[in-house]
Structures are given as C-alpha cells and as structure tokens.
Amino acid sequence: MGTPGDNPSAPRRDLPPSPVLGPVGERVPDVERIAVLRANALGDFIFILPALEALRAAYPAAELVLLGAPWHAKLWRDRPGPVDRVLVVPPAPGIREPAPGEEPAAMADFLAAARTERFDLALQVHGGGANSNPVVAGLGARVTAGLRADDAPPLDRWLRYVYYQHEVIRALEVVALVGAPATTITPALAVTDADRAEAGRVLGAPARPRVALHPGATDNRRRWLPDRFGAVARTLAGDGYEVLVTGTPAEQETVDAVVAAAGVPVSPQVGTLSLGGLAACYQGCALVISNDTGPLHLAAAVGAATVGVYWVGNLINGATPLRARHRPIASWTTHCPVCGVDCTPGIYPHRPGDGECPHRDSFVADVPVIEVVEAARELLAVRPAGR
Template structure:
C-alpha cells in the first residue's frame, strides 16, 4: 500500500488487487524482482526475535539466492555467528528511541551515520517487523531500499507495502503476514533455532553429562507482572525432584534474587544457573531437557524453538499474542486477572507498554500469582509422561 489514508475503501481495494490467495495463511503479494539483498529490522528482545523466525524462513524460501541481513542488537550478532539458519549476517543498529534500547554503559548511537552507511549496502528490499512503525518506519525508509514493507499503527508513516498493526494477534502470524506482502508465503508457523556443536560443548562444560533426566525452571521475567511467585516454582521443583528429575533453575544476573528465592524455598537439591551459560549454551541446555517450566519470557520461547516441551505461565492477554498454539509438546497456563491486585484498576489496556493510557496504574505486582502450582505440576507430568501409542 502507498496511500497514507488506510481507512479509504480505494486503498483497501488496491491492496486486494495486489494480492493473490495462494497461501494457507491468506493472500500473498507480488514477489519483488531481482532481489539480491534484504534488510529485516528486528532489534528487540529474545522472545521477540524467536517470534520472527518463521517469517525469516519464509523470506529465505521465497528469495533463496538473496542475502538476508538482520538489523539487530549486539546479542543477535553473537547468537548468529556460525549458526545455520535464514540469517546471513547481522548489522547492529544504533541505540535510539524506538529502534533499540542501549545496553549497560552504552551511549546512544548516531542514526544518520548508520543509515548513510546502510544505503551503501544497496538493499533491494527492507522489511520492518519491529513494531507499529512510529520510529521504525522512518528508519526503514531511510535505508534507501527499492521496496519497503512492514507494520503500521495509527499515526505511523506508511511504507510501500504495509499491514495494519493490531495488537491482539499472535506475533508469529503477524510477521508472516508482513512478509507475505512481498511474496513470501509461510513455510512453517513453528519457530525453530538450530543448536550447534559449540553450544552443546559449552553447556556440557558447565553442567556435565546428566545422570538422570533434567528439567529446567526459569522463574524470572523483565516485567514483574509476568512473574509467577518463587514459592510456586519451588513447589514444582519439589514435585519433579521427587519424580526423579534433576532440576535446573536458570536466570540472568539481574534475576539472581528470584533464583535464590526459588532455591531457598524448594528445600530439595536443585542446580541454580545464573549467568553461567551463554545464550547458545542455554539453548543447548534446554534442548537436552525433558521439560522447561517458565514464565512468559524469552527463555520459554527459546526452549520451544530448540525442541523442548514447555509449560508456560501466561497473563491472558500475553497468551493470545505469544503462547504456542501447539499442544502435543506445549501447555500454556492462563492467569485471568485483569484488575490490579493492589488498587483494583482494570489494567487490560495498560498492561502492555505499547498501549499506555486508560487502565494504567503504578503497581508492578504479579498478574499471574493466582495460577495454582497443582495445575502447572499436572501439565508438567502430562508432558513428561506422553500417552502410549495405540494400535
């Protein structure tokens, strides 16, 4: 689409004429001719990146000879080094509002300098799968690509081909619809990340070889409203240890206190792993686990992407946007709290950073604390004991 007035009937009809109904997920736009280099902007957190993997796979299938360049963060560059998959290389974008948050001690970068250098890359296609486009669409337009495509929230400038950003949509499907605009139909809806031999060697050097099946618990989350209480994780640890599993409790250095609380409350031997595993090694550790139990946060989605069964604790709105739709290996457990447990304000609109306004309150207490441990344990045991095949 090129019209800035997406509400006009003519714009909608024009979009439909440009699309062919040839994908299981809906219409697919015309493929861009003579594409040698594709830029994809996705420079946010771990879970956000996992959600975009099927879209990257679709681009790789549609443009098999093109170089796919991820515009990301420093950790993307480290993760994707020598890793098979749809990304050929990573360009680290500057820390700037709406583009990327700065890391510890990092100063904001110069967007103009970055874009000037990026234009020398001569991108044929630039895709924005980074958000509603208020900041990211001008950034992508500044790359100078022949064709741009991406998301557009109300008030954001349009790209050449764009899709309305509607918050309540599963993230994987959202980005698959975006790449379909440029002729890249979905090849999968399941994010998958390869685990390398180097990942496995690093994990084994830290954890050793298992002497019994392992499960991992991840009790942290950047947003404290998504954190299930440590004592509930401790209860899960006790039950699964009693079932004969070795229990790892993973966390980032910022989550040390939360991990310590789980370990202290468990009362049984567990293995805390705080900052001991790099991201690739963490992926390998999860891949070798019989199960991962986690809040709705990046490590949960990483575990699923490397093939581990998962039980995730979700606030209901986040379940709509991020929980795996598959039930053979995954069990999302929903918390239905929508009013702040402290002040009683309906926080449904304001629980998301993308939608501040009505319903905002200053409290950041858990919105998932009412999920009973028994429900999580039951789901865990069901996945750990798969049904016998019937003849």
C-alpha cells in the same frame, strides 16, 4: 496491503492465497539484499523466525541482513539458519536500549552507512512503526514494507498494526506483502555443536533426566511467584528429575528465592551459559517450565517440551498453538491486584476505567501449583523419572 491513501483492511481480490496464510503480494524482482528490522528482545526475535524462513524461501539468492542488537550478532555467528548477517542498529527510542558498556552512535550516521549497502527490500517487523518506520525508510531500499499504527508514517507496502495478534502470524503477514508466503508457523532455532559442548562443560553429564525452571521475566507482572516455582521444583525432584533453575544475573535474587523455597537440592544456573549454551541446555531437558519470557520461547524453538505461565493477553500474542509438547497455563486477571484498577482500557479505550496503574505486582500469581504440576507430569508422560 496498504499504500498511502489505501484502506489497509480492505480485501485484495487480485492476490493469490498462500498455502499457509494469505493473501500474498507481488514478489519484488531482482532482489539481491534484504534488510529486516527486529532489534528488541529474545522472545520477540524467536517470533519472527518463520517470517525469515519465508523470505529465504521466496528470495533464495538474496542476502538476508537482520538489523538487530549486539546479542543478535553474537547468537548468529556461525549458526545455520535464514540470517546471513547481522547489522547492529544503534540504540534509539522505540528501537532498542543500549547494551552494557555500549558506546553511543548516531542513527543518522548508521543510516548513511547502511544506504551504501544498496538494499533492495527493507522490512519492519519491529512494532507499530512510529519510531521504526522512519529507520526503515531511511535505508534507501527500492521497496519498503512493514507494520503501521495510527501514529506511524506509511511504508511502500504496509499492514495495519493491531495489538492483539499472534506475533508469529503478524510477521508472516508482513513478509507476505513482498511475495513471501509462509512455509511454517513454528519457530525453530538451530543448536550447534559448540552450543552443546558449552552446555556439557558447564552442566556436566546428567545423572537423571533434567527439567529446567526459568522464574524470571523483565516485566514483574509476568512473574509467577518464587514459592510456586519452588513447590514445582520440589515435586519434580521427588519424581526423580534433576532440576535446574536458570536466570540472568539480574534475576539472581529470584533464582535464590526459588532454590530456598524448593527445600531440596536443585542446580541454580545464573549467567553461567551463553545464549547458545542455554539453547543447548534446554534442548537437552525433558521439560522447561517458565514464565512468558524469552527463554520459554527459546526452549520451544530448540525442540523442548514447555509449560508456560501466561497472563491471558500475552497468551493471545505469544503462546504457541501447538499442544503435542506445549501447555500454556493462563491467568485471567484483568484488574491490578493492588489497587483494583481495570488495566485493559489501554487497549480498549471505550471500556470503563482509566487503565492507569503504577503497580507492577504479578498478574499471574493466581495460577495454582497443581495446574503446572499436572501439565508437567502429563508432558513427562506421568511416569516418575528412573522408575
């Protein structure tokens, strides 16, 4: 825990240990309303669910307000869980990109309106804090807490941002600063009856157990190749499973390539489901196979078994540590497959190489199909569906 002038990495011997993680800071008295800033992508939000649960347990009478994006407000409408309300934060550098068709809004106006909410606590679990800490400080809360990189201003209580740390644990350490010990390290998202009804309308009743493949990802370097996904689809369809291939409208070309590579009937689902409907779809699947992207983490959070294809650095920060129903498959590539530049010095500046590379070719293309198939069959209990 840090305050201006403190060494945030120094151990605090006066703080009690947490039953799950420690140490735990002092709880703030008389808290009626808490703001939590996390306005980025789907997987990023899934990672903070245990931290939100910890806050709910520590401050059960307080209103928990997520400062997020429009999609957060839509997802959290009428959904049970730790979030009471979503306050949509305006697009801003380092905060979030504008949604399609979204009208611009001034951050100063947003903060002025937010100050009338009279937040008691405001927490930043959004990143290093260069852009986000001023937003959290601008809310006017009695106590602020969050992450702080070297280029970020301090909050009242802060934890140094160190890049390689699992995102779930990172967020849990932040909420522990305000006296909210971890109650779980496993993200969980409720699926509603409305979600299931939507999935049923779109997908129909399954004739066979379903497996979903999600071959997209915002960063092309995280994408396993479509022909590899196609080979997996062909194998699992041959084993007797109904294979779905999910994607966003921006991923239509990738989904089409997987369907073509499969060479057998599969069911493409591109933009056919809302996020809640997709959650229900995954919950109803025997297995979800995906790149390291939001839908993979959504699938795990709703209880699906998963096989994830990861670049090793992302595996450190995002892969679940659980193995009863999850298998992360890692690529150990560290040099650009096009120009050979070592791409690690951006994180490790004292190592040789400049780390600057303009290419965005896949860093996980070397993962063999057989590794994914073996992991899938193990989680599917090896026995082909329907036999």
